[in-house]
Amino acid sequence: MSFPFTVPPVAADRLPGLLRQMPKAELHIHIEGSLEPELIFALARRNGVQLPYASVEELRGAYAFSNLQSFLDIYYAGASVLLTEADFHDMAMAYFARAAQDNVVHTELFFDPQTHTARGVSMDTVINGLHRACVDAQAQFGVSALLIMCFLRHLSEQEAFETLEQAMPYRDKLVGIGLDSGEVGNPPEKFARVFARCRELGFRLVAHAGEEGPPEYVWTALDVLKVERIDHGVQSTKDPLLMQRLAKDRIALTVCPLSNLKLCVFPDLASHNLLQLLEAGLAATVNSDDPAYFGGYLNDNFTQTFAAGPLNAEHAYRLARNSFEASFIEPSARKRHLDRLEAAFETFR
Numbered sequence: 001m002s003f004p005f006t007v008p009p010v011a012a013d014r015l016p017g018l019l020r021q022m023p024k025a026e027l028h029i030h031i032e033g034s035l036e037p038e039l040i041f042a043l044a045r046r047n048g049v050q051l052p053y054a055s056v057e058e059l060r061g062a063y064a065f066s067n068l069q070s071f072l073d074i075y076y077a078g079a080s081v082l083l084t085e086a087d088f089h090d091m092a093m094a095y096f097a098r099a100a101q102d103n104v105v106h107t108e109l110f111f112d113p114q115t116h117t118a119r120g121v122s123m124d125t126v127i128n129g130l131h132r133a134c135v136d137a138q139a140q141f142g143v144s145a146l147l148i149m150c151f152l153r154h155l156s157e158q159e160a161f162e163t164l165e166q167a168m169p170y171r172d173k174l175v176g177i178g179l180d181s182g183e184v185g186n187p188p189e190k191f192a193r194v195f196a197r198c199r200e201l202g203f204r205l206v207a208h209a210g211e212e213g214p215p216e217y218v219w220t221a222l223d224v225l226k227v228e229r230i231d232h233g234v235q236s237t238k239d240p241l242l243m244q245r246l247a248k249d250r251i252a253l254t255v256c257p258l259s260n261l262k263l264c265v266f267p268d269l270a271s272h273n274l275l276q277l278l279e280a281g282l283a284a285t286v287n288s289d290d291p292a293y294f295g296g297y298l299n300d301n302f303t304q305t306f307a308a309g310p311l312n313a314e315h316a317y318r319l320a321r322n323s324f325e326a327s328f329i330e331p332s333a334r335k336r337h338l339d340r341l342e343a344a345f346e347t348f349r
């Protein structure tokens with residue numbers, strides 16, 4: 001493709017089509033957050049699990065959140081239907097099928113093993129089910145997928161070390177390590193030693209920071225945990241020095257607009273700071289976080305965010321390009337995706 005690539009101007013009415021068609025990578029998706037209420041009920045029936053909701057409608061009706069913790073309580077309850085390797089496989093395949101419809105060509109899945117091992121489900125069941133789905137996603141949908149194991153930050157560092165130990169037999173099936181769950185009061189530095197160990201072991205490192213928590217948590221995720229990407233990071237705009245650092249070091253932020261809306265981080269999408277992040281030169285990306293709970297998959301995040309503000313084709317290109325550049329794929333695959341991205345934009349010239 002041409003270099004430097006010039007993005008064609010695209011009329012506002014053609015922008016949603018471009019957003020849907022452009023190939024993209026999703027770098028911030030909790031696979032347990034892709035469990036739709038219908039699948040929760042189907043798995044509950046298959047496994048004889050009793051749910052505290054009478055119907056799919058009643059469960060979906062409970063998805064009204066006031067902050068991160070109000071969501072996490074219901075999200076961990078939903079995951080209780082996952083018991084067998086087939087459950088983990090089926091959950092991930094449902095996500096891959098949906099992601100392929102959105103022209104997601106590469107994805108990096110977060111999973112929370114401690115949510116499952118605490119209920120007596122083995123690490124073997126969790127990782128083998130998800131890994132088999134990643135292999136099948138490539139064959140069935142042409143979507144490449146990598147796994148990132150997250151530590152729950154409301155638990156102790158000792159428990160994170162135990163989880164890492166349990167995962168060691170499967171280390172070849174994991175590309176990286178992340179940090180999620182309730183942020184405020186659980187700063188990144190709580191996990192300094194376990195992340196240092198993961199770094200020695202050669203894992204790629206990411207962490208949720210600056211979702212609800214202060215910019216200081218983004219600083220310590222970078223300087224203490226030494227992560228390569230920040231998940232969310234939207235609170236960074238409160239700290240000009242941090243913004244400079246993120247821009248200078250091209251640290252990607254995996255931003256999740258509909259999540260931020262549903263968890264009341266911003267009052268509406270028009271107030272979201274995605275444009276501010278891009279205009280400050282940050283490597284922002286768009287992602288769905290927990291699409292079954294937040295009312296939209298990846299293309300919904302793109303189209304609704306663009307509909308709410310003055311974002312244009314240049315921003316769309318930047319966001320999709322950032323998603324490939326910030327991903328943990330091989331350089332040759334990255335180059336192929338970037339070429340296809342430019343070809344998709346060419347068809348709008």
Ligand code: ADE
Nearest residue numbers: 030180181182208289290
């Ligand atoms: N786990 C699932 N979704 C999350 C989010 N948005 N923040 C922190 N932990 C999570």
Ligand code: ZN
Nearest residue numbers: 030208231289
């Ligand atoms: Zn998340």
